[in-house]
Amino acid sequence: MTCEELREDYELHALGLLEDPERSALEEHLRNGCQTCTAGVKRAYEVNTAVLGMVPDVAPSRRLRERVITSVGGVSRRSVWNWLGTPAAAVAGLLVGVLLFRSLPVPETPEVARMRQVIELLNDPQTKAVTFAPGPRGRVLVNKDRGVLLIANNLPALPQGRTFELWVIPKGGAPKPAGLFKADQSGNALHVAPGPVDVTTLGAVAVSIEPEAGSQAPTTTPIIVAPVAD
């Protein structure tokens, strides 16, 4: 087989799923030092990583970090968040952080990307904010181009195997899922659902408690309903 014929199979090879006769042919190319196929397989790992990274964001429990670190003899240190202590110190730290963030090249990790989305949404003058309370308290921010941001505190503890799910609810329409998230130990959460939002038809944003894998429609009474219609 030629490189041209094999190029369609690079990703399957990188996934360990390619079968004969293509597998044997490609492996022969690689054994013989074929530069086209070697480069193609490298690129296939990039494509595969990107595809694998498309899954919905789900946060692991905090204890997992400790498990992983202690499994190699490390110590799970307190986070910067805890170290900062007071909100006043946190705000001061934030100002330093923002300045540094703007001036330094920061690797584009998923967390950095998420942070960028949040900052852009907060900074956009077209973003509309709605406060909700009582019970869980916080804000929903909606931007027609950038998506929906939920900032909440006083969220209830989740039962085992459950997660929070955000819903965008069109006026007179059925709720649409907008991502899963969890709160920290103090009940604080920040969740961003990026992407365009039709603000002219948007009626409300809600949060309900759902099974860990999420639901296509709410299965429990929402704990937050924030009307956002004009």
Added chain:
Amino acid sequence: MSAYGKSGSRAGLVDPCVLLLPLLFAAISSTDDREIAQRLKRREPQAMADLYDRYGRPAYALIFRIVKDAGAAEDLVQETFLRIWNRAQGFDQERGTLGPWVMTAARNRAIDYIRSIEGRMAKNAFELEQSEQPAVFTDVEADILNSDRARRLRTAFEKLTPNQKLVIELAYYEGLSQSEMAARMKQPLGTIKTWTRAALRALREELGAEALAV
């Protein structure tokens, strides 16, 4: 008590800032992959913390998507990171990239797991093992997980036909070979190959990998 707690329902900009702080500091203080890899090779346990802080969440999300069980997913994340720890000596920190390595190892652990509980024979265990050798991740681009490309890829994925989406999901998230897909979907193998190739071509083109691959 948080700033929210003090201010009640009247939320101001200070609140999101406070909540953003861990993210900001994570970005600023994060060390690059090369340094983490060097420290992993020196068997510094704190390097494991940095590796986890960078890739723990996407690895968990991926494994959870595949196994759909939070407890099992956490076990498999731990196994994934231990595997990286134990094989770091073979990693080229000058030209290698940790993200694709972690994600590949995470997928493989999850696929192994679902195969074992489904009683599926691991026909390609050797290939899976080969696919996560550290040397494989030399000269693989580091920022492939960044949001812009991920967003473009999601857009491209949404444009695929239902059958093309299905074969991608079966390959990436269930570890099915094309023969296994053909049996599962009751379709001729040639049809499965056509769908798979068309889908991968679309995704590859969206990522700009097509030109590099020829």
